[in-house]
Amino acid sequence: MAARSARSKSTRLLYSLCTASISPAPRTSTAALLTGNFNIRYFSAGSAAAARLREEKDTWWKDSLQKLRNIGISAHIDSGKTTLTERVLFYTGRIHEIHEVRGKDGVGAKMDSMDLEREKGITIQSAATYCTWKDYQVNIIDTPGHVDFTIEVERALRVLDGAILVLCSVGGVQSQSITVDRQMRRYEVPRLAFINKLDRMGADPWKVLNQARTKLRHHSAAVQMPIGLEEDFKGLIDLVNMKACYFHGSSGETIVSEDIPADLEALALEKRRELVEAVSEVDDKLAEAFLSDEPILAADLDEAIRRATISRKFVPVFMGSAFKNKGVQPLLDGVLSYLPCPTEVTNQALDQSKDEEKVELSGSPAGPLVALAFKLEEGRFGQLTYLRIYEGVIKKGDFIVNVNTGKKVKVPRLVRMHSNEMEDIQQAHAGQIVAVFGVDCASGDTFTDGSVRYTMTSMSVPEPVMSLAISAVSKDSGGNFSKALNRFQREDPTFRVGLDPESSQTIISGMGELHLDIYVERMKREYKVEATVGKPRVNFRETITQRAEFDYLHKKQSGGQGQYGRVTGFMEPLPPGSGTKFEFDNMLVGQAIPSNFVPAIEKGFKEAANSGSLIGHPVENIRIALTDGAAHTVDSSELAFKLAAIYAFRQCYELCKPVILEPVMLVELKFPSEFQGTVTGDINKRKGMIVGNDQEADDCVITAHVPLNNMFGYSTALRSMTQGKGEFTMEYLEHMQVSQDVQTQLVNAYKATRTGE
Template sequence: MARFQRSAVPRLLYTLYSTKAAPYCSPSPTAALLLGNFEVRHFAAGNVARAKDDKETWWKESMERLRNIGISAHIDSGKTTLTERVLYYTGRIHEIHEVRGKDGVGAKMDSMDLEREKGITIQSAATYCTWKDYQINIIDTPGHVDFTIEVERALRVLDGAILVLCSVGGVQSQSITVDRQMRRYEVPRLAFINKLDRMGADPWKVLNQARSKLRHHTAAVQVPIGLEENFKGLIDLVQLKAYYFHGSSGEKVVSEGIPADMEAIVAEKRRELIEVVSEVDDKLAEGFLNDEPISPADLEEAVRRATIARKFVPVFMGSAFKNKGVQPLLDGVLSYLPCPIEVSNYALDQTKNEEKVMLPGTPDGPLVALAFKLEEGRFGQLTYLRVYEGVVRKGDFIVNVNTGKKIKVPRLVRMHSNEMEDIQEAHAGQIVAVFGVDCASGDTFTNGSVKYTMTSMNVPEPVMSLAVQPVSKDSGGQFSKALNRFQREDPTFRVGLDAESGQTIISGMGELHLDIYVERIRREYKVDATVGKPRVNFRETITQRAEFDYLHKKQSGGQGQYGRVCGYVEPLPPGSPIKFEFENMIVGQAIPSNFIPAIEKGFKEAANS
């Protein structure tokens, strides 16, 4: 019986599973039991395989439907206005408010009172929204050169960007700076020529400036229907459709055919687009050279490939203030900018002499996250993180690789400007924030299984300094607290003490940069401070040999005393490591030796004064 169970039953099971036409056999109870066990094991193994495949499919699809983008520009190009419209059309906010707080509310992304009063963005602000089942994380950055560090740390963690250009002002100084920063961090980008409703708008002039000043390999993917006060809509050169924007806030997008009077310019600009993209995309070039018809799908795929490879910059157009062109720009973000797994991210393995390690961005990998921005929140320090690999969960213990400290994540949130939404976990590719984590900007966090660090952002050196001190000595504690906080949050803001004058010296990227911090000290810490230029102690130095003969008299009644000192001073050789040298040239015992140390001391004091 034992031999039968070992030999016949396996053959019976094989027959039942592999030969559908085999006659039905009634196995023994023992065989039936074994058959049942085999079916359970087979089913469970299939479930595990399917579950694994489902997880990988879910991860890939979720990453493909994620975009991390920044919006950058020269000051007053309309990037915050553009962000406000993006949030409105994606349903993230329900009313449109204007910059400068004209309506008493102000733009959502300008949460500081100073930003609304001055009408400029001072700090980068993060938010997220959903457009056509895609999740978009957005960082709105300042346009003023004094706040360039905000652009640096945003671009360090983003996968794509929108460069906003003014249709009147064109490519300006900060446009060039921002574009250079995008190149430094190898960020693919779209260009958006804004303010087509303004008098003097000339998008084709701006496009040529992008080619000459920014050295962009670029072409328009849209043609405006009218300009200035006649600006009505846009024509998509890829899909060959005309779009008009209706409704009180431009929320209704109507698609129509191309106007007859614009067919010629559309054909010309579409051919130009195909030619420019063909220069950097071999697949499109092959079809173009063979005079094959280029379908909208083929052209869209080619533009996407070239944009992600940073070989091409597609140019969109519109007027954010007039609520025209924003929705097609959002479509362009989905169509042409990369998802996290289409961008190569690297870490440095500290156990292997900082060997570069590719981060595929999988949720099953070890946690790797970069702290790129710090803020003082209502509940303690708020640390912004970009998760590059793995998963971080509320309550997890994570390791700061730079300090070696093990830290618990007490609270995990997604930011919406100055508002926050609590979440339980964040996967690779996400941009989130954590509370109560003591760290510095640029620190890398892992789960402790690896010792990886991420390269930090470029921090420019300060270019201007001011002396600042509290009006009241009683405010010294709050004054120091404010300076320590701002210095921790902003790597370009430096605080020092002048050793000679005793003044507190603050250094930054410009006058506006420092003025903003002085005003924040007044508002946020209730400390009145006086500001002035640093006091400079003028110094003298010896440039050539000079002789002296000094007679010192001392008369205190009776017989007087005097001393005579003769000598010369001369400069030491340039680059000499010796700062001061005293040489005694007295011969014999004409002067008692106990007087010499006092003379040398006097020389040193004079030389150091």
């Protein structure tokens, strides 16, 4: 309050200075001064008052942004992300009652707003909210843990400034923890780690900390240590301030700070020294004090941890149990202390008017508007588009420009999200995450105020690995069936819809069985469309293994203008790891083929590569070079050359020794050691390759690479093999060549369907 009154006092003073020194000039409101909605032309260029006013405005925005945090909470399945978010909302006063994830009380966690999420006890869609903690505004995105919904994590991390990586104190660093950490590295997101579930049997935070160092390659150290574990977990010791914290009250809302228990003092000093050493390795200022054997003050250590975390050289590790209401408030303090505000993060845009030259964004509301649409949802009032504002200010009623399409649109409604609830706002500035209604766009589009043509870099979207044939049971529901598929496709870039040219069936593709099951179920609930689905189909690919040459003449004469086109060149496989699926190289010398026909030739080859002759799946990792050809002055046309390219591809493809590629999954299994023989035998039977085998207490943890085609129904098989005690997670690894016998089976099956046997 004192800061606010000082600010308004200085603004009034500036206002009086300005109006006294310039006459006549229109009156300028205090609100306009604060938001910057005033016209600076009334001030003379050398006016000291104008300069002071600009400085005051900049300081005000800076203060506002310094008290803002944009964070995400990510983790492996069942690590307690949503439970943690629920506690954060409770302690910050956003909700007044705590509800559990599975919704046994009929309510469920606030951030799991879909009925399906509450029933299954999993997060399906990332949900955004905001809260206030110690005068700081914290925007939070709670993300799913299941690998099938990995795009939700991907697009959340793309727009966040910091993140909390939640690790289970029993399960430790699991497969999805590694994936999420990789995504955080990709978008250069500073993070804190939170070791959750210290109240559970078998909890061992120090084992998890070591796993984070070895498996995730984190340079990390604990900033807290527990007082007791499992049933005896009572509280935490803050290693920065060397104080013990206990959480009292029905929901752990009262924090009592005491001296460290005598029996834990020696261990606490040892762990604090470990923390100081770890931070000193990456922070020169602290290293100087540490090497000089000076006493390390709490404030100095705090600042050093902040510097090292923001520069992504260090990951501070917090501890607690969200379910037992212990350790959440100190974690919130850690978010304010160690994670960056929007101005401390470097964001770059691509200037489309200067050949995609990189431009560093200031992150200031004073600049031109630059906002990224990172998530779409179908709301009750039309499309709801989530925006992260990187620069400038957006206001209700403003006209904004979609740089990707060039369209100018009006912002009819601007809201802040609290899970599935929304609060109308008049304007939002750089650093904030908001949503707009009624703005038609695609996920990943960039909006500006029209003064610049900047686009933000896109997100990494993984390729779908599984497909299902789907059709509506009732013919009357065809309209809703199409509506649902179109909406889901717009919302989720990993969900694809296509038409099988052979059977004319609608094919949906996604990241796994659960991913597609959820969309079929949502279609039934949200659009009242009962759908029948076929057997899951794996997204195989085809490729070639050797180079071959083609020389094809397409000649057709049937009275009138004929068709004439000759193409000569070669086809070869691209080197492994090139990352390019199809490459066309025009190596023509001279005018053997007029240049206006070359795009039609490329189009023909691309079209032919969409369906290989082995099993009809797309052909990848292929390079086609056009070296020569011939044209006819009358009979040559774009169609003739396109057809020549298609037939040349088919003729040459067989000579290139094509092979089939199948998606191989990285599977992590955890089960009691007594079932090791049975489970490993079954993995071998499924043509899996075991690449890791660890022992954790009485459990065996196996990592294997298994073809997706052999993993259908595995959850049921694993349960029956382990008496219901086994669990597994699976994520896409890469496409690999199938064995010769599998290739023969697949080719024969494809031929049988083609001939209708």
